[in-house]
Amino acid sequence: MKNNVKILVVGSGGREHAIAKALLQSPHVAAVFCAPGNVGMQNDGIQTVDICELAFDALKGFVIENEIEWTFVGPENALVAGIVDSFQADGLKILGPNKRAAQLEGSKDYAMRFMEKYQVPTAKFATYQDSKSAIAGLEQFGEPVVIKADGLAAGKGVVIAQTKQEACLEIKLMFKKGQKQIVLEEFLDGDEYSLFVLTNQKNWRVLPLAQDHKRAFDNDQGPNTGGMGAYSPVPQLLESDYQKMLTQVVKPTIAGLNKGKYQYCGIIYIGLILTKQGPKVIEYNVRLGDPETQVILPRISNDFFTLLDTCVNELELPQIKESSQAVLGVVLAANGYPKEPIKNQVLPVLNKTDVIDIDYANVKSHDEAFMGNGGRLLTVISQGDNLIQAQKQAYQYLNEFDFDGCFYRKDIGFKATNYKF
Incomplete structure (x- = not known):
């Protein structure tokens, strides 16, 4: 295993903040760059690079000039636009599906026809x-x-x-x-779960399971969003139902990728509904999710760099080691999100604690603090011995501040804890 390596993460949100932090924790990693990143990342030693995630030639030039070991792609738009094909054409290592495979997220029709062809249960x-x-x-x-x-x-x-x-x-x-x-x-009725699979041509591994909260407001009211919070693990899920997810959904999905010769090297997200008839897929994403990443990565005990390095070099993937800790994340969003989010609200200074971490997304500098820049602004992440403890810590922390021009849900995790704040 190499040491003193440099990694590039493409993207700018809370997901990329969490990914870059996890990579920096590895003793093998000397530096993590994020393009374009956001100013909040700099608090954690992540070096932001002012290059757009769709400026493929500029990104490749940066990789070559800075001797980057490999690149991790966070957002779907770059994957669907063919960033992986572009990098591979120039012999550069990159983690993510190519443009053909990215159609599984880029086109709902394509994804549904894939599931129909390879007998993956869906609507x-x-x-x-x-x-x-x-x-x-x-x-x-x-x-x-x-x-x-x-x-x-x-x-x-x-x-x-x-x-x-x-x-x-x-x-x-x-x-x-x-x-x-x-x-x-x-319409599929039942609880929704977020399942992520790391896969290459050798094998696949399932990452810790999470549950996302898509609706904007408490009690799953309001419009769909990119996600207002998440938690992991999901103790209310029976082991028998989890095994059904693996055998009835994950295995035929991976088999379809292999039969279709997709050469998939990266992460595939499977959005599941546990119906009365069993688990069914509502969508595929071809990357890590946001805000699930912020609660999943702290629960992976493996060296995250080593895990991804094994994947990108198409070696046999190690078993995933899950922490027993529970992690819960609450998203702070700008008023008006997701339709017409406001900007330029001044955020209070949020300091980390032993049990609270912050992943920033759409923020910009303002004196010693940050200002909102529209949409989802940040995620407050709490770790505890169980979900009830993690949930209480997150909301006790949030209650200490006045967030003018912002909102957050008061019921993240309630489907597991039955407690709302």
Whole structure:
């Protein structure tokens, strides 16, 4: 194993902050750069680089000039745009799926057809290219019905329409906004889980399971967001149901990647609903999730650099060692998120403690503090001996501050603890 290596992380959010921190903890790593990163990362010794995540040539130039060992890609837009293909064409090591494999996230229709082909359990679906045929297609579905924009939408391109009338309005609106294709899906009822698999051509390993909170407000109300908080582990999940997820969903997914000759080297996210009929997939992502990453990585006891280095060099992956600690993260978002988030609110100075960590996202400098720059601003992460302790610590910490122009959910983790703040 090499020492004094330098790593580049591509992205700018809380997910990339968590990834870079985890890599820096390795004794093998001398420096972690993040492009473009955010100013909050600098508090943890992460070196930010002012290069856009889609400026592939500039990123490659930085990698070559700075003798970067390999690059880790955080955001989906760079993966779907083909950053992995671009790097590999120049002989540069990079962790993530290529452009073809990234279609599993880049196109909802592509993902659903993949699942149909390789017998991965999912919802009934149909794809349409115009509002008239989509509205007519509603007759095939009950109420509520799920409407998905067929493309990247940062977790906000999904609408669960409660009635046919609402569905008609949403369909018309999506096409009016320029959507070329939408997918209608049957609504799946049950608890949702986030499952991440690290895979290369040798084998695959499942990372610690998490549960995300997608809706903007308490009690799962309001519009879908990129995620308002997460926690891990998920003690309410029966071991028998977890094993079903592995055998009925993960194994056929990996088999499909192999049969389809995808040459997948990286992380695949499987969004699961545990229905009465068993686990079913609601979506694939081709990277780590946000905010799940912020609670999953602290629970991985392996040296994170070594784990990823093994993957990118296509060696046999080691077993994942899970910490017994529980981790819970609460996202602080700007008022108006996800539709029209405000900016420039001054944030209080947040100091870490023995049990509280902060991962920054959309922030910019303001004197000795930070200002909000729209959307999700940061994640407060708490570790405890169990979820109840982690949950109490997170909310006790948040309650110490006044967050003008911001909001956060008061019920992250309640599905496991039954406690709301």
